[in-house]
Amino acid sequence: GESVGLHLPTLSVQEGDNSIINCAYSNSASDYFIWYKQESGKGPQFIIDIRSNMDKRQGQRVTVLLNKTVKHLSLQIAATQPGDSAVYFCAEMGDTGTASKLTFGTGTRLQVTL
Amino acid sequence: EAQVTQNPRYLITVTGKKLTVTCSQNMNHEYMSWYRQDPGLGLRQIYYSMNVEVTDKGDVPEGYKVSRKEKRNFPLILESPSPNQTSLYFCASSLLSTGRGETQYFGPGTRLLVL
Numbered sequence: 316g317e318s319v320g321l322h323l324p325t326l327s328v329q330e331g332d333n334s335i336i337n338c339a340y341s342n343s344a345s346d347y348f349i350w351y352k353q354e355s356g357k358g359p360q361f362i363i364d365i366r367s368n369m370d371k372r373q374g375q376r377v378t379v380l381l382n383k384t385v386k387h388l389s390l391q392i393a394a395t396q397p398g399d400s401a402v403y404f405c406a407e408m409g410d411t412g413t414a415s416k417l418t419f420g421t422g423t424r425l426q427v428t429l
Numbered sequence: 430e431a432q433v434t435q436n437p438r439y440l441i442t443v444t445g446k447k448l449t450v451t452c453s454q455n456m457n458h459e460y461m462s463w464y465r466q467d468p469g470l471g472l473r474q475i476y477y478s479m480n481v482e483v484t485d486k487g488d489v490p491e492g493y494k495v496s497r498k499e500k501r502n503f504p505l506i507l508e509s510p511s512p513n514q515t516s517l518y519f520c521a522s523s524l525l526s527t528g529r530g531e532t533q534y535f536g537p538g539t540r541l542l543v544l
Contacts, residue, residue, distance in 0.1 A: 349532065356537075356538075357537060357538070358433075358519050358521075358535030358536055358537050358538050359472070359519070359535045360535070361532040361533070361534075364532065404471060404472065406472075417462075417472075417474065417533065418474075418488075419464075419471040419472040419473070420471055421469060421470060421471040422471055
């Protein structure tokens with residue numbers, strides 16, 4: 316079946332370094348992708364999104380890259396800070412024809428070391 | 430303050446005892462949804478609602494019911510809870526009915542333990 320997955324369950328980076336979190340998707344009909352951040356004890360929080368007609372989108376310290384050829388999505392965090400420690404989820408939304416339906420990956424835990 | 434609220438935040442119950450988890454949003458969003466989060470499985474959609482009196486099944490609807498009698502509220506009902514429904518539950522809402530181009534705002538979560 317269709318799925319959204321992540322390459323690495325845990326990523327450890329040093330404060331100040333750049334972080335790259337990867338996500339693979341298998342639904343070729345997916346046309347909208349979102350990255351969420353979930354801190355301990357809280358609900359997921361929107362970080363950045365990208366549509367399939369784009370291959371790159373930048374936010375504040377974050378960049379999302381989309382490679383439709385290999386169905387790969389990545390989240391880059393510049394100058395990683397301790398406050399970036401969290402679980403990061405990618406989610407995809409395909410053309411269901413009816414309503415929005417987010418399919419989430421299993422998540423990557425980002426650990427920022429001092 | 431724009432927010433999605435859930436109650437209760439924590440609940441311990443026994444098998445078969447009916448329970449309801451409430452969800453309310455103050456953003457006048459048409460779209461609301463329930464997810465459960467389990468280790469290694471990420472978030473999976475249970476039910477969603479595009480507007481008042483319009484609900485539909487998500488990926489894992491078995492054992493759950495929902496209702497949408499008012500725009501702001503979307504309660505999740507477990508008629509006869511079982512231990513495999515022990516999980517962390519999130520309610521979410523978004524502005525557009527299709528959710529496309531809009532983000533979903535998540536509530537703080539309800540941790541449920543069914544004994």
